[in-house]
Amino acid sequence: MRVLSGVQPSGKLHLGNYLGAVKQHIELQGEDSALYFIANYHSLTTVQDAALLRQLTLDVALDYLALGLDPNKALLFRQSDVPEVTELAWILSTVTGRGLLERAHSYKDKVAKGVVPSMGLMCYPILMAADILIYRSNTVPVGKDQVQHIEMTQDMAGYFNNKYDREVLVRPEPRLNAAQIVPGVDGQKMSKSYGNTIDLFDTPKKTRKCIMSVKTDSTPVEEPKSPDRCSVFALLRLMASPEEVEEWSQRYRAGGMGYGEAKGRVAELFEGIFGPARERRAKLASDVDTVEDILSSAAAEARVIAGEVMHDVREACGIMVSAKGTR
DSSP: OEEEEEEOOSSOOBHHHIIIIIHHHHHHTTTSEEEEEEOHHHHTTTOOOHHHHHHHHHHHHHHHHHHTOOTTTEEEEEGGGOTHHHHHHHHHHTSSOHHHHHTOHHHHHHHHTTOOOOHHHHTHHHHHHHHHHTTTOSEEEEOGGGHHHHHHHHHHHHHHHHHHTSOOSOOOEEEEOOOOOOBOTTSSBOOGGGTOOOBTTSOHHHHHHHHHTOOOOOOOTTSOOOGGGOHHHHHHHHHSOHHHHHHHHHHHHHOOOOHHHHHHHHHHHHHHHHHHHHHHHHHHHTOHHHHHHHHHHHHHHHHHHHHHHHHHHHHHHTOOOOGGGOO
16 A cells, blocks of 8 residues: 655645644554655746745755654655656646646636636646656545545546556545644634744744734633634644643633633643654754755655656557666
């Protein structure tokens, strides 16, 4: 069983990213053959500053390694280090109709918001499908908002296999992430686009200040409070033990407690989880050559898999490549 996922280097990782994706990726690395790539080609639809993209790509590698990705258990590599993925994307585009791409929810949402779509944005699902199919991935951990992209990948694999009457590409299945929605400091879903994130690797002082700014209502200290309608409690629930969550629930309902106490506890829990990771990240950042070795070695292993798949794809559709032109 092969697990695959990718993360765009489009900004700093925040608590929503960790609880919604990264945590699950780390947990899965010991169970299956796991491949995780840094999707720098995908980021070109939004990040078009060369120096910034290089830094953001390194940042994602540092973040994953600091948070517990073990290079001996999972492959972590740059998307661009496996050029076969863009070759497969082109071939998939020759068997995929434009109508499928125009039905993509993410594409339609961006157009509705006034974004002038590039061909890269429109063809995003094709590159995503190539990312998945190039490694014959069986399982792709995603949130509910990404299920349609997996379904489109299934369609594209079927289009190719049916067109050339060969079962070359493996149909992947989504693995839904059961994580709850992580609220941002304004109460909406935590998202870089909303500017309401709690970043994973800010300084402890900045992080605490951010957490203490989480929006709450004006219920007086002495009055009972509803844990079910409180963003601070939602964050507590995501990080504290079930026993502690129950204790806080009772304190909320009993009254006599200010939101500041709960925010302070969230800050303590956050530091307990991410403080050690911050220290590991600082050490890794001082030794980028080692990080580069990890990425390059993983990419070499990923290319072996991708090369085998592309051999079968080329053979199926009659594409010939000189041995002198391959690496």
